Amino acid sequence: MSKIFDYIVVGGGSGGCVVAGRLSEDPDVTVCVLEAGGGGNDAVVNIPAGAVAMLPTRLNNWAFETVSQAGLGGRRGYQPRGRTLGGSSAINAMVYIRGHRSDYDDWAALGNAGWSYEDVLPYFRLSEHNERIDNAWHGRDGPLWVSDLRTGNPFHSRYLEAARQTGLPVTDDFNGAQQEGVGIYQVTQKHGERCSAARAYLLPHIERRDNLRVETHAQVQRIIFDGKRAVGVEVLLGGIMQTLRARREIVLAAGAFQTPQLLMLSGVGPFHELDRFGIRMIAHLPGVGKNLQDHPDFIFGYRTRSLDTMGVSIGAGMRMLGELRRFRNERRGMLTSNFAECGAFLKTRPELDRPDIQLHFVVALVDDHARKFHLGHGLSCHVCLLRPRSRGSVTLRSADPQDAPLIDPAFFHDSQDLEDMVAGFKLSRKLMQAPALADWITKDVFTAGANTDDEIRQRLRQRTDTVYHPVGTCRMGSDENAVVDSQLRVRGVEALRIVDASVMPTLIGGNTNAPTIMIAEKAVDLIRGRTRVQAQPESGFATPLSTQSLHPKESSHAAV
Known part of the structure; x- marks a missing residue:
């Protein structure tokens, strides 16, 4: 194996797969991807319903825990993160959501040009290959397949009817002209199978491109610097410590938890944090690991007798035999389910200028991230707060790269987050109590008896946790606490860029996988120093049609 490459990509998750797949399109550059997990192309990944085997376990999953959360009554939260090629796009619910347009305008207003x-x-x-929608908001030629669900579950129509009965708007596209409404999610699937970032961008090219090297079960220990320039990495590969070198750049794409951890282990971060563990400082960047944001999430759970929901019963077992045949023959039915099949973006107060809560309607009874099973069948409805005020952190547990970092999302640290969740709780329960759904419900499992605001607050503290959207720990900006600039270059050093959800300055109003893929697509142009998109003045949008040179100050090799 060659030990010198033009680009080394640390992390084979969503950001890393996109960057490596796109950069290796140029046969004149060499790219090496280092992924701590496995290959991301087995049945448990590719069959959508296989997520239920990965989310609550260590199968393709880092399965992190948080520190004790004062806002949650001292509980430790659970933070699953993908540990395989494709990263969290290989274990998530495949919901394709971009966020609200104002989220990105907010980024620009904070000083992040472009x-x-x-x-x-x-x-x-x-990035997008949308199977159905073809308009100014969607793409049809990208590698990431976005599809309508193939389950044909009758609870889709019941859920939409409940929205109408509640007086809520119904939408056909959360990613189009308007986000607000209740609808059926589109998902990152291709012909009924999961389309992870690895399947879209990386796996088709392994062993077909001579300039692309992908190493799995390869855990990077630290970044090597020559002065202020990142020149290589130390990586534990096959049980042997090796040094790999990068001629041009190192791209960190290890995610909102492990990217800041790796920076600090390598001497880039807050001086006091490095000094605490005797780590030699390369660059004092006080913002590394700060600004952690995540969506606090509460789940309503209900029992039902309907076999149209996932569950554990004799009837379910008999039905699943037919579903296995149907998936094998048609790639349709229950095994194509992402579980969170329907959703909503809603305003808890009419005067708001954008939705402040998101729902995920699940055709199963979910308890403690599927780590607790219930006999029988059920329905669930997540409600999460889209723009929490609380800010947490990621810090080092030790100087040992094998130790997980200390993760503190600081849920409900800002008391207004709890009050906003109370409003979201009430609106979500109103939807679930509409006749179209209530007629199918036999028992309220988690919220019976929570009626007053104080009772709701107590229940929220008892059962709230993440909905798997951590961001912001290496945020983009121009102030002294920003970690990367608007071209995603790490400040204070050279030849080091970050391309994952950690660079988001603020949490977007929705699921974070599609935005991470977008960030990586844009990063490819920033690295190359040219753009693949062209503005269309008559529509106000830009389209992926052409290649133009970027301004010289946006060259990929400029020193920071």
Whole structure:
């Protein structure tokens, strides 16, 4: 194996797969991807319903825990993260959501030039292959397949009817002209199978491109610097410590928890944090590991007798035999389910200018991230707060790269988050109590007896946790606490870039996988120093049609 490459990509998750797949399109550059997990192409990944085997276990999953959360009554939260090629896109619920257009305009307003909604929309379109929707908001030629669900579950129509009975708007596209409404999610699937970032961008090219090297079960220990320039990595590969070198750049794509951890282990971060563990400082960046944001999430759970929901029963077992045949022959039916099949973006107060809560309607009874099973059948409904005020952190547990970092999302640290969740709780329960759904429910499992605001607050503290959207720990910006600039280059050093959800300055209003893929598509142009999109003045949007040179100051090799 060659030990010198033009680019080394640390992490084979969503950001890393996109960057490596795109950069290796150029036969004149060499790219090496280092992924701590496995290959991401087995049945438990590719069959959508296989997520239920990965989410609550260590199968393809780092399965992190948080520190004790004062806002949750001292409980420790659970933080599953993908540990395989494809990263969390290989174990998630495949929901394709971009967020609200104002989220990206907010990024630009914070001083991040080139990150407004109109700037990033063409990169969403560049990545997307939407099976059904073809308009100014969607792409049809990208590698990431986005499809309608193939389950045909009758609870889709019941859920939409409940929305109408509640007086809530119904939408056909959460990613189009307007986000607000209740609808059926589109998912990252291709012909009924999961389309992870690895299947979209990386796996088709392994062993077909001579300039692309992908190493799995390879855990990077630290970044090597020559002065202020990142020149290589130390990686534990096959039980042997090896040193790999990068001629041009190292791209960190290890995620919102492990990217800041790796930076600090390598001497880039807050001085006091490095000094505590005797780590030699390369660059004092006080913002590394700070600004952690995540969506606090509460789950309503209900029992039902309907075999149209996932569950444990004799009837379910008999039905699943037919579903196995149907999946094998048609790639349709229950095994194509992402579980969170329907959703909503809603305003808890009419005067709000954008939705402040998101729902995930699940055709199963979910308890403690599927780590607790219930006999029988059920339904669930997640409600999460889209823009929490609380800010947490990621810090080092030790100087040992094998130790997980200390993760503190600081849920409900800001008391207003709890009050906003009370409003979201009430609105969500109103939807679930509409006749179209209530007629199918036999028992309220988790919220019976929580009626007053104080009772709801207590129940929220008892059962709230993450909905798997941590971001922001290496945020983009121009102030002294920013970790990367608007071109995703790590400040204070050279030849080091971050391309994952950690660079988001603020948490977007929705699921974070599609935005991470968008960030990586844009990063490819920043690294190359040219753009693949062209503005269309008559529509106000940009389209992925052409290649243009970026301004010289945006060259990929400029020193920071």
